Structure formats: C-alpha cells, structure tokens
Amino acid sequence: MEKRVVFNERWLPYLLVAPQMIITLVFFFWPSGQMIWLSVLVEDAFGGHSKFVWFNNFKSLFADPAYFDSVRLTIVFSALVAAIGLAVSLLLAVMADRVIRGSSVYKAILVWPYAVAPAVAGVLWGFLFNPSVGIVNWLLHGVGIEFNYVVNGNQALLLIVFAAVWTQVSYNFLFFLAGLQSIPKSLIEAAAIDGAGPGRRFWDIVFPLLAPTGFFLLVINTLYALIGTFGIVASLTQGGPGQATNILVYKVYNDGFRGQDLGGSSAQSVILMLLMILLTFIQFRFIERRVHY
Amino acid sequence: MVENRPWLIALSHLVLIVGVIVIAFPIWMTFVASTHDQATMLRSPVPLWPGSHLIENYKTVLAAGYNRPGSVPLSVTLTNSMVMALGVAIGKIVISIISAFAFVYFRFPLRRTFFWAIFITLMLPVEVRIVPTYGVIANLGMLDSYSGLIIPLIASATATFLFRQFFLSVPDELTEAARVDGASPMRFFWDILLPMSRTSIAALFVIQFIYGWNQYLWPLLITTKQGFYTVVMTVSRQASVVDTVPAWNLLMAMAMLAMLPPVLVVAVMQRQFVRGLVETEK
Numbered sequence: 001m002e003k004r005v006v007f008n009e010r011w012l013p014y015l016l017v018a019p020q021m022i023i024t025l026v027f028f029f030w031p032s033g034q035m036i037w038l039s040v041l042v043e044d045a046f047g048g049h050s051k052f053v054w055f056n057n058f059k060s061l062f063a064d065p066a067y068f069d070s071v072r073l074t075i076v077f078s079a080l081v082a083a084i085g086l087a088v089s090l091l092l093a094v095m096a097d098r099v100i101r102g103s104s105v106y107k108a109i110l111v112w113p114y115a116v117a118p119a120v121a122g123v124l125w126g127f128l129f130n131p132s133v134g135i136v137n138w139l140l141h142g143v144g145i146e147f148n149y150v151v152n153g154n155q156a157l158l159l160i161v162f163a164a165v166w167t168q169v170s171y172n173f174l175f176f177l178a179g180l181q182s183i184p185k186s187l188i189e190a191a192a193i194d195g196a197g198p199g200r201r202f203w204d205i206v207f208p209l210l211a212p213t214g215f216f217l218l219v220i221n222t223l224y225a226l227i228g229t230f231g232i233v234a235s236l237t238q239g240g241p242g243q244a245t246n247i248l249v250y251k252v253y254n255d256g257f258r259g260q261d262l263g264g265s266s267a268q269s270v271i272l273m274l275l276m277i278l279l280t281f282i283q284f285r286f287i288e289r290r291v292h293y
Numbered sequence: 294m295v296e297n298r299p300w301l302i303a304l305s306h307l308v309l310i311v312g313v314i315v316i317a318f319p320i321w322m323t324f325v326a327s328t329h330d331q332a333t334m335l336r337s338p339v340p341l342w343p344g345s346h347l348i349e350n351y352k353t354v355l356a357a358g359y360n361r362p363g364s365v366p367l368s369v370t371l372t373n374s375m376v377m378a379l380g381v382a383i384g385k386i387v388i389s390i391i392s393a394f395a396f397v398y399f400r401f402p403l404r405r406t407f408f409w410a411i412f413i414t415l416m417l418p419v420e421v422r423i424v425p426t427y428g429v430i431a432n433l434g435m436l437d438s439y440s441g442l443i444i445p446l447i448a449s450a451t452a453t454f455l456f457r458q459f460f461l462s463v464p465d466e467l468t469e470a471a472r473v474d475g476a477s478p479m480r481f482f483w484d485i486l487l488p489m490s491r492t493s494i495a496a497l498f499v500i501q502f503i504y505g506w507n508q509y510l511w512p513l514l515i516t517t518k519q520g521f522y523t524v525v526m527t528v529s530r531q532a533s534v535v536d537t538v539p540a541w542n543l544l545m546a547m548a549m550l551a552m553l554p555p556v557l558v559v560a561v562m563q564r565q566f567v568r569g570l571v572e573t574e575k
Contacts (some may be wrong), residue, residue, distance in 0.1 A: 003398060003461065005465045006400055007468075007478040007481075012478060016391045017407055019387075021407055021411075026429065027429065028417055028421075028536060030427040031428065031429045032422055070503035095308045096305075116507075117555075119509040120528055120529065120548055120551050124320070128322060135338060174571070198304040227421065234529060235529040252420075257424070262424055266424060269423070
C-alpha cells in the first residue's frame with residue numbers, strides 16, 4: 001500500500017530516517033556482521049591471535065553432545081511453555097467471555113504478570129518454591145512430595161516452565177479474548193437454535209474460528225520461550241543443576257561470557273539467529289494471510 | 294448470552310476466581326514477605342498474611358539496598374531504571390515516528406532498502422548477539438553510561454511499523470489541503486499528523502516503558518559501576534547469590550519496588566496498554 005499524495009523534497013527524507021538508520025547500522029549490522037565473522041574464527045587461548053577456520057566452529061558444535069542436549073532441552077521447554085500457556089489462557093479467556101458481571105475485575109488482575117520482568121518473575125517463583133522456606137514446598141511436603149529445584153533437574157525445568165507460563169499468560173489471554181469477542185454472535189445463536197449445547201458450540205464453531213489467533217500465539221510463545229526466558233533462567237537456576245535448564249539462549253551467554261569461547265558462542269548465535277528468522281518469517285506469512293481472510 | 298444456564302455461569306466464575314488466585318498468588322506472597330522481619334521469613338511455613346514491618350523494610354532497601362556492605366541503595370537503581378525506561382520509550386517513539394513519516398510521505402532512492410534494513414532488526418534481539426554487541430559498546434566507550442543503556446535499544450521495527458500503518462490510514466485529502474495552503478512537510482507533520490497520532494503514541498509509550506524497565510541482560514552486560522545498576526538486574530543478581538542467612542523480607546521488598554512502576558502503568562493505562570499490545574503485533 002502506498003500514498004497517492006507525497007511531498008517533493010530531496011534531502012529532508014534522508015534527514016528523517018537518519019537517526020534510526022545510524023542506530024540500526026551501528027548497533028545491529030556492525031555487531032551482527034562481527035558475529036558471523038567471529039563464528040568462523042578461533043581465538044588463541046591467550047588472546048591476541050585469531051585464526052580463520054572456515055566452518056570448524058560449527059563442526060565442533062555439531063559434534064558436541066552437550067549442544068544437542070541443550071537443543072533437545074530447548075524443544076521440550078518451548079513445547080511445554082507454549083502448550084500449557086495456550087491451554088490455560090484459552091480456558092480463562094473462554095470463561096471471561098462468558099461472564100458479564102465482574103469480567104473487568106478479572107481482566108485487570110490477569111494482565112499484571114505482563115508488567116513483571118522475567119528476571120523478577122524468576123525471583124518470585126524461586127521464593128514460592130524455595131527448598132527451605134517456600135510455601136508451595138511446605139504444602140507439597142504435607143502431601144508427601146519433596147520438591148527441591150536446586151538439586152533435581154526435572155523439577156528445576158518444571159519451575160522455569162511455570163514462571164515462563166505465568167509471565168506470558170496475560171498476553172495470550174488478551175489475544176484470545178479479543179479473538180472470542182470478534183466472533184459474530186449470530187453464528188452462536190444460530191447453532192443454539194439448532195439445538196447445539198455449549199460444548200458442541202465451542203468445538204464446532206468457536207474453536208475453528210479461533211485457530212488463526214491460536215497459531216499466531218503459538219509462534220509468539222515459541223519465540224518468547226526461545227529468547228525471552230533468559231531472565232527467568234538467570235535468576236532461578238543459572239542453567240543448573242548440572243545442565244538441566246541450560247537452554248540455548250542461556251548457553252550462548254554462558255559459553256561466551258563465562259567460558260570465553262567467542263567462536264563457539266558466535267556459532268551458536270548464528271544458529272539461533274537463523275531460527276529467529278525462520279519463525280519471524282512464518283509469523284509474517286501468516287499475518288499476511290489473515291489480512292486477506 | 295445465548296441461553297441462561299446458571300450452573301455454567303457459576304462454573305465460569307469459579308474457574309476465573311481460581312485463575313486469578315493462582316496468577317496473583319506470587320505477587321501476594323512477595324508483598325507479605327516484604328512486611329515481616331527477617332527471622333519470621335526464615336521459619337517455614339512462612340506467614341500468608343502481612344506483618345508490621347512494612348515501612349521499616351522499604352525504608353531500609355531504599356536507603357541501603359540489601360543492607361550488606363557493597364549493596365546499592367534502591368533509590369539509586371530505581372532512578373536509573375526510570376531514566377532508562379523513559380529514555381527508551383521516548384527515544385523509540387521519536388526516531389520511529391519521523392522515519393515512518395519519511396517512508397510514507399516521501400519517495401526517495403534507497404527507500405525500500407532502508408525499510409528492509411529496519412525490518413531485519415526484528416530478528417536480532419540483544420539476547421541472540423550478546424558477545425559482538427558488547428564489543429561494539431566497549432569500542433565506542435559507552436560502557437557505564439546512560440547513553441549506552443538507552444541508545445542501542447531504541448531502534449525498533451515494531452514502532453516504525455505501527456506509525457507507518459497509522460499514517461497510511463490518514464486520508465490523502467488532508468495532505469492535499471496542506472499542500473494547497475502551502476504548508477511545508479514539517480509544518481504538516483507538526484500541526485496535523487502529530488496531534489492525530491496521540492492515541493498511537495500513548496499506546497506505544499505503555500508497551501515501550503515496560504520493555505525498557507524490564508530489560509535485564511542489557512544493563513547486566515554494560516554496567517560495572519554500581520551508580521548505573523538498574524533495579525531489575527539488582528534484584529535478580531541478589532537472588533542468585535547464595536546467602537547463609539538470606540534476608541527474604543528485604544529481597545522481596547526490592548522485588549515489590551522493581552514491579553511497582555510497570556504494574557502501575559499497566560493498571561492506570563489499561564486501555565492504551567491493550568491497544569498497544571494488539572496493534573504492535575499487527
């Protein structure tokens with residue numbers, strides 16, 4: 001889409017885009033170029049010299065079982081975050097769409113977590129599940145379950161999933177609610193007149209019409225689980241215990257800053273970047289389709 | 294409502310109430326913990342109801358942070374977070390609105406190239422390119438500065454897209470009228486476009502303020518001087534330090550203060566918030 005009426009100026013438009021272009025070049029393209037360059041270099045152990053090694057960093061990455069453990073972990077983590085997050089918020093949105101009285105009160109509280117930084121959310125959940133004073137641990141202990149995320153890898157993973165779902169619920173809820181409210185009431189009424197009960201109406205009419213919103217949220221949640229959960233892992237588990245929560249985005253940081261393995265970390269960044277490009281592409285393809293729909 | 298089924302309505306309320314309790318519970322427990330003394334918070338089970346040390350705890354964290362040698366007063370980190378969040382939100386809005394103006398209202402060589410260059414930034418969040426970005430900031434001497442905290446984060450494709458979308462919906466007749474009256478492009482921008490964009494700007498401000506306030510990795514990387522620490526990174530860093538006798542009451546008071554400004558913004562500007570959220574993703 002383009003404007004019919006435009007202004008004729010020679011230099012003004014360049015002046016207007018200059019601030020954004022300069023910042024983009026300096027802080028996006030320069031470092032990204034360096035990242036790709038670093039990913040084909042090997043730095044000397046004592047710094048100073050670096051050597052061009054073609055795709056050796058990628059080769060050693062793919063030969064490293066620890067990297068594939070992290071890939072597997074990230075897939076499990078993202079799938080859990082997206083599945084639980086979407087299911088919970090869909091349930092809440094359907095219920096909120098049904099009630100008339102008090103719905104604004106529910107909505108006002110359900111949007112809070114969006115405002116809480118993932119890093120702070122990690123602190124909050126770490127307190128609830130703290131092995132010595134956590135209130136949830138105490139309750140679980142009462143029913144015979146020992147929960148200690150500091151030593152148990154699976155429980156640590158479960159905890160970062162909870163924290164991630166919690167921060168993302170508001171977003172999903174608002175989008176599902178908007179989707180539900182845009183479904184024509186006449187459709188629902190027609191089905192009701194034909195004798196379809198609430199369950200039948202949900203699965204045969206509401207759910208299919210909500211599928212585009214659901215797919216969009218699936219992509220957004222996957223992106224969030226992949227990148228946005230860094231703060232949660234950093235505050236809660238730092239990738240541990242062992243490697244149990246060392247998801248890809250945390251591993252990039254860990255290997256690059258703590259391990260000082262610049263080539264390996266950059267190679268991981270490049271792969272993560274390709275993944276981001278793929279998901280963003282899917283997201284935009286889909287949105288284009290939704291516009292025509 | 295299509296039909297009246299009281300049990301269904303009751304069930305909906307029940308599910309929502311349980312949902313709200315689960316969602317609000319972490320925040321409630323944080324608040325409760327921030328109102329007791331240290332000893333109470335070290336005995337399990339911890340209380341579920343607020344205590345009497347609220348003012349004392351908040352005074353302590355504001356003046357002395359976690360109250361150990363070397364901890365930063367929260368009044369400092371809160372100020373830094375406020376500067377950063379406002380800087381990021383206002384900076385993003387300013388540079389995006391003028392570049393969107395250029396993309397929509399002018400034809401010039403390289404226009405498409407520039408547009409795509411900005412689009413690509415969507416795919417490269419800081420978390421993905423940590424090491425080289427740190428290198429660039431260090432080379433430019435921007436470590437430990439407000440400009441280092443703010444400027445690298447203000448290039449934003451989403452804000453540019455939002456304004457572009459809005460400008461495209463502005464009727465051409467307005468532009469024609471302005472041109473007939475001999476108004477310069479900047480005059481048109483100031484007197485017509487900017488006032489019309491008020492609601493978009495407000496919506497974007499809410500989203501970007503939260504984004505700036507909640508940044509974690511970026512301040513963690515580029516600040517080494519305590520004078521530039523932000524509140525979110527301070528809370529997270531303190532939480533991950535293994536402490537022999539943790540002061541949960543102080544840590545949770547810090548967490549409350551770290552959440553308060555963005556939660557307030559969302560609560561007060563809820564309508565703009567929802568609008569901004571839905572529109573920036575279009």
